[in-house]
Amino acid sequence: MFGPGNCTIVPDAVPSDAGIAGAGVLLASTITAGLALGISASLVLQGFWRSSFLTNRNPSVIRRKLLNGYSDQQIMVGIGLQSVGLAKSNSLMPYHFFLIWMLALLSMATHNAALLALVQDFKRDWVLRWMRQFLMFVNLALSCVYGIYVLQSKVKGLPATLPIGCVWELDSTTSNVGGLDYVGTIVTVAGNCVVFGLATWYLQSRNQRFYKAVQVVGLVLMSAIAIGATVRAYLLSQAFGSPDVQLSDQGEKDWSFGQLLSLLMLLLPVISVIEIMRGEIAVAPPVEDEDKQALFDGELSDSLGGGGGRA
Structure with missing residues (x-):
């Protein structure tokens, strides 16, 4: 309906988009994030006290496998949402564009919370670790581009019924948006960069001091970001x-078929849990915190293979 040059006619209303802001889509995103944050918190808290009444098999294996699936899903959801939103910037309204940004911020916070709990698992394989690092960088770059779009739309006073892509064609600066909107957008972009830097340090650092304190503080911060993004998205959505x-x-x-399908997709990780419980998939047990230095160095030496063994 809209094109790159069609930024002069301002319609009175715009069509809804249930694929972005539908009730099922929002619920699926928040339920997934809530489950992942809950599992992350349980794994972090488990590190403070060891259960002595359980069997020799570590009880966190199933939770770690499930959380690992949610972590991969969240980082890919954030990248996918923002990529599609940018590709459709010439037809996507600022309302839907901003909702995509909030959902991507929710997925980023959820992934980082999982990173706090599973960092030792991610360090087993340096290839997988650096691939995750690359995906985190891509997600950050897309989020910064979104922030620039949103900030430009506020600076130029882009009408809410014009596509977000029109910010680059309009010369108007008659914005009536308050200063709090500018500050909030800038703080969000800057905060994403800071969180990325801290997550990179946490993932790549060889010698992590205050390991447990970083986990707890980081988990609280990621939970706050996730709650803030969720509340903002819900208050702004039509649903x-x-x-x-x-x-x-x-x-x-x-409630369309696509929105119901989004909720049904939440059942997929349960299949992995059943397979683990039935012994169909062998999952390596979690690594003890005391071994994290030796684990990280395992990619550069073959000390785990028997050479230079302990006396």
């Missing part, structure tokens, strides 16, 4: 709140 743009229909409140 649960009040959008800041006039929508021409109520499609985001209806």
